Amino acid sequence: MTDYSDNRYFELFEKQKLNQFAIGRTTYKERIKKLNRLKEALEVTYKQDIREALFKDFKKPQLEVDLTEIYPVIDEINFVKSNLKSWLKKQKVDTPIALLGSSSWIRHEPKGVCLIISPWNFPVNLSFGPLVSAIAAGNTVILKPSEMTPHTSKVMHAIIKDLYDENDIALVEGEVEVSQALLKLPFNHIFFTGSPQVGKIVMKAASAHLTSVTLELGGKSPVIIDDTSHIDKAVKKLIFGKFVNAGQTCIAPDYVFINDAIKPAFIAAFKKHIIAFYSETPSASNSYGRIVNEKHFKRLKGYLDDAISRNAEIAVGGISEEKDHYIEPTLVFDVSEDSELMQNEIFGPILPVKTYTNIQEVIDYINSKGKPLALYIFSKNKKQINTIIKNTRAGSTCINHNLLQFLNHNLPFGGSNTSGIGKSHGYFGFLEFVNQRSVLKQHTISAVDLLLPPYTNFKQKIVDLTIKWF
Template sequence: MNDSNNTYETLFNAQKANQYHIGQTSYKERIKKLKALKLALEKTYRYELIEAIYKDFKKPKLETDLTEIYIVVKEIKYAISNLKSWLKNQSVETPITLLGTSSYIKYEPKGVCLIISPWNYPINLTFGPLVSAIAAGNTVILKPSEMTTNTSAVMAKIVNELFNNNEVALIEGDVEVSQELLKLPFNHIFFTGSPAVGKIVMQAAAKHLTSVTLELGGKSPTIIHESTNIKAAIQNLVWGKFLNNGQTCIAPDYVLIHESIKSEFVEAFKTKTLEYYSENPMTSESFSRIVNGKHFKRLVSYIENAKTNNANIELGGDYDEVSNYIAPTLISNVSEDALLMKEEIFGPILPIKTYTSIDEVLDYINSKEKPLALYVYANNKKFIKTIINSTRAGSTCVNSNALQYSNHNLPFGGSNNSGIGKAHGFFGFQEFSNARSVLKKHTVGPLHLLFPPYTKFKEKLVKATIKWF
């Protein structure tokens, strides 16, 4: 074992030794920590974080405030407002057969937790889960992505300033660091990333029977019915797709649109994209960049592959390797053999397919893995209801997209290939907690009537119990 491995194990053991102390902290003590993190994000380090993430992939200031800072601050406020009630013992009913007892559920911390966060929303997806872990009373090791080094460095400063490392620590480094950390017997792992890497994390966790939350992704469809108000739909869709340059796990991945409104849709999409990002999005301060050369080349290969399969570039399609720039791109007539229809896109490219019947839509979506999000635009209630009831997805947004993520009263997460477990609000608190059942006997109840020896009378008593209770 090298020095780095020894360091990770030493840190893990320090948090393991400290977990019961942290786990017994009061809601007031946990709220104090959350308020300190809130202050760091809102004021002390806000501009430093904005500058750092701009250096990493030219993310606009407003997007950083909206999708990184505000989301985590909102998560903190929600936890502060509700933590006292979350930590109260939750009484449950006592069946008549257990007369003389009382029962309750106690939410206790899982222990030492590992949070592995991605590069696309580095602040949000590092500190968001941390809020839930702190609220639940855990010790935590954070491992942010190596692809956004400037942002990770600032987050490390924040963590080092606010916490002792035997409670919360942040480790910077590449994929090998994650691999070494995954060898340790954590009590819970919260991972955000691709399904492919999620399988690796789950496999590592299985060796220690560690519970996991996997926030993954996949190909999230957008269905547009002929009853849709195209102007209103496009306003939301263009924003939701090109936010963060399409590098969003719940971004619309492809569109299924009724063929009767395809032309209207394409023209409206072009107009709105021009309005949002100008005739030359490369010069727009509202349009970020692809995070690195590797992902840039991957996305360019998708565009070129679509062209070779006779797809139509309705908008964009141009790119610049020097700055990792890819224009907002809309592509139609995309072959099912094209990479765009096989792989999660995770970039500013939107393929569109047409349909004529709802059965086509359902068959197509249900032939694929369950998506993290499914969007439906329609003014037809029956159509909306049928889509929701006849498909499966981690979340759904009707007549908009991405907004479901910002409601902390809703659980956020996928299903199977798109994820395991839920995040945000009480659901995030639950992920980092064990729902411990407690039953207390107060007086002599009827149960002793069933103790040995087992007589004929007791057999009749059991039969009556089965029948009536």
């Protein structure tokens, strides 16, 4: 048996382990009370603290904080409150006639002690969103937010400490070694949001204990804009989806395919809406955020410099200011396929554009890469839309808009293979944090009881008839 006593989080883990069955026995009303406390903290008590912390961390505009950080969690809570009672009821299922005399059902039981490791780009949303699902499922939770947004992590720590006992829900802050120490413990489930590279580390650590995982990863999410789309409207929506949070969004458009015939109109619309959104000087706009830190600023600046060195053309933007971690919304054409921009997830406000003449070349290109977390299509051609969807693979698809699929809690959110494992939001997030325990109850003698040894010719005939007819 492994000794974890030298792990600094072992005592906390043990407290939650001892408390997991008490939490697991809570009623849906008790769980909703816990969610209501979190909702009030986000809506009222800590709302302004969250806004100020996110501005300090990377100048996130207040409206973006409300829209992309606070609202999605509150909406998730409201959705769970409306449905949790039915989710927790035993789900009766049919029992085959060969098992006549039995009844069967599924019981949604908590997985137990869960670890949530959340990222920096939407720290409140992507920490508390999974937490809502974990609470709904009746688990104890240790939450580890990113060290890259320290002001926001501090506020979230205060919220959790204020609302919950640590033997129920706890939040721990710290650098990467904190995550490493936590990953050594035998959690019952790990929910991780971040890069595919770190996702592999999490999955490897989980395999030591056969711990189940949910991995919300990323990848290069493509956009296709064809010549039947309303170019002006498409570009306006594209700019919102790409440059909200300064492009630091896992489902942000990563690169765009446009029909060659619409290139001039596309560039004109892009210039027009960038000015409308952020003025002619985006660095002075209170609607445009910053890159989270110097490391990521230099990474993105390096991507852009690399593309330019390979003869890429900057059609819009390109200005950067290292001191302020500012990169202007940037549109790039003729990007070399072996450039950093096309080989890595960009995760910033730089948008490469590729042109095409035949949709099959777009489909072939997308399928030559890892499965994206999202794929976006702007088109009025239903046949072409269906062709693209049927002949590609992606975690999600949004037609004639982008990002909005994340906000529908009736839809599962998550990727496939390199873009993720498992789903979140609503009922699908609830399922990630429960074990679907199958239960069969025998009421009377069954056909199986008639077939116990010793085996006879008569029993063989019964089996033959069962195989043939039932």
